[in-house]
Amino acid sequence: MLAIKNLKKSYGEKEILTGLDFELAPGEIVAIMGPSGCGKSTFIRLINRLVEPNAGEIIFQGQPVHALNNEELRKVRRKMGFVFQHFNLIRRLTAGENLTLGLIKAGFSKEKAYQQAEKVLADVGMVGRYAEPVTGMSGGEKQRIGIARALMMEPDLLLLDEPTAALDPILVRDVLTVLEKVVADHGSRSLIIVTHEIAFARKVADRIYFMDQGRFIESGPPERLFTQPESWIGQKYRDIIEYS
Ligand SMILES: Nc1ncnc2c1ncn2[C@@H]1O[C@H](COP(=O)(O)OP(=O)(O)OP(=O)(O)O)[C@@H](O)[C@H]1O
Ligand SMILES: [Mg+2]
Structure with missing residues (x-):
C-alpha cells in the first residue's frame, strides 16, 4: 500500500535522509526506532508531505504522492491519519x-x-x-x-510520531493502552509508529526498522531484532531488555 524509493531530504548543506527505501503492506504495523536526531520525524512527515522531499518516490495506493498538486494531495491525505508528539490540537x-x-x-x-x-x-x-x-x-x-x-x-494508513514522548510516565501507560486497542482493531489499516517504547514496539509491530544517521540500518520482525540484532542499535535495545 506504500512504497518509498530513494527518498532524500536535506536542509541546506546538511543531508538528513540519504536515500531511503521502505515498503508497507496493507494491514501491516511497522515501528521505527533510533536515536534522537537520526531523521525519524523527517521521514514520517515526508510520507504525507508535511515535509517536502528533495528526491525520490512515495507511492501510496498507486498514487505518486511526491508528484501530486495541492488539491490531489489534500484528497490523499484524508486516507492518512497523523498523530503528533505534541498533539497539535x-x-x-x-x-x-x-x-x-x-x-x-x-x-x-x-x-x-x-x-x-x-x-x-x-x-x-x-x-x-x-x-x-x-x-x-x-x-x-x-x-x-x-x-x-x-x-x-x-484512514487506510495511520502515522504516529512518538505519540507518548511528551507525556509523563503514568500517562504514557494510558495512551499505550489506547494504542494497543487501535492496533487490535486495525483490520486492513496499516500503521507506522515512531517510538522509543521498546516493550510496546515488540508487542504490536509486525516489523521494526532501526534508523541511524538518515538511513535504515536493520529491519525485521521484533523477535529476531531484539534477540539476534546485527546493528549497534539493535544490540543496545537487546541490552536494555536484558537488564530490565
Ligand atoms: N526544519 C528543519 N531545518 C533544519 N534542520 C532540521 C529541520 N528539521 C529537522 N532538522 C534536522 O534534521 C535532523 C533529523 O531531525 P528529526 O526531527 O527528523 O529527528 P528525529 O529522529 O525525529 O529525532 P527525535 O527522536 O529527537 O524526535 C536533526 O539533525 C534536525 O536538527
Ligand atoms: Mg522526532
Missing part, C-alpha cells in the same frame, strides 16, 4: 470541534461529523467528552483526542 476549541473540523472542511454534514466524533471518542476511551474544551485536559487526554482526530476519516 487547536487550544481554543472543544474536543468535538477539534475532531469535526477536518470532516466538515472536507464537505461532510455536521450531523455525520458529530456521529463519527462520538464513535472515535468511544474508541479512545473518551465517551461524553465531546463538548469539553481541550485546554483543561491532561496530556494523556489531549493525546487521546489527537488519536481520535487521526481516526476521524477512517
Whole structure:
C-alpha cells in the first residue's frame, strides 16, 4: 500500500535522509526506532508531505504522492491519519470541534461529523467528552483526542510520531493502552509508529526498522531484532531488555 524509493531530504548543506527505501503492506504495523536526531520525524512527515522531499518516490495506493498538486494531495491525505508528539490540537476549541473540523472542511454534514466524533471518542476511551474544551485536559487526554482526530476519516494508513514522548510516565501507560486497542482493531489499516517504547514496539509491530544517521540500518520482525540484532542499535535495545 506504500512504497518509498530513494527518498532524500536535506536542509541546506546538511543531508538528513540519504536515500531511503521502505515498503508497507496493507494491514501491516511497522515501528521505527533510533536515536534522537537520526531523521525519524523527517521521514514520517515526508510520507504525507508535511515535509517536502528533495528526491525520490512515495507511492501510496498507486498514487505518486511526491508528484501530486495541492488539491490531489489534500484528497490523499484524508486516507492518512497523523498523530503528533505534541498533539497539535487547536487550544481554543472543544474536543468535538477539534475532531469535526477536518470532516466538515472536507464537505461532510455536521450531523455525520458529530456521529463519527462520538464513535472515535468511544474508541479512545473518551465517551461524553465531546463538548469539553481541550485546554483543561491532561496530556494523556489531549493525546487521546489527537488519536481520535487521526481516526476521524477512517484512514487506510495511520502515522504516529512518538505519540507518548511528551507525556509523563503514568500517562504514557494510558495512551499505550489506547494504542494497543487501535492496533487490535486495525483490520486492513496499516500503521507506522515512531517510538522509543521498546516493550510496546515488540508487542504490536509486525516489523521494526532501526534508523541511524538518515538511513535504515536493520529491519525485521521484533523477535529476531531484539534477540539476534546485527546493528549497534539493535544490540543496545537487546541490552536494555536484558537488564530490565
Ligand atoms: N526544519 C528543519 N531545518 C533544519 N534542520 C532540521 C529541520 N528539521 C529537522 N532538522 C534536522 O534534521 C535532523 C533529523 O531531525 P528529526 O526531527 O527528523 O529527528 P528525529 O529522529 O525525529 O529525532 P527525535 O527522536 O529527537 O524526535 C536533526 O539533525 C534536525 O536538527
Ligand atoms: Mg522526532
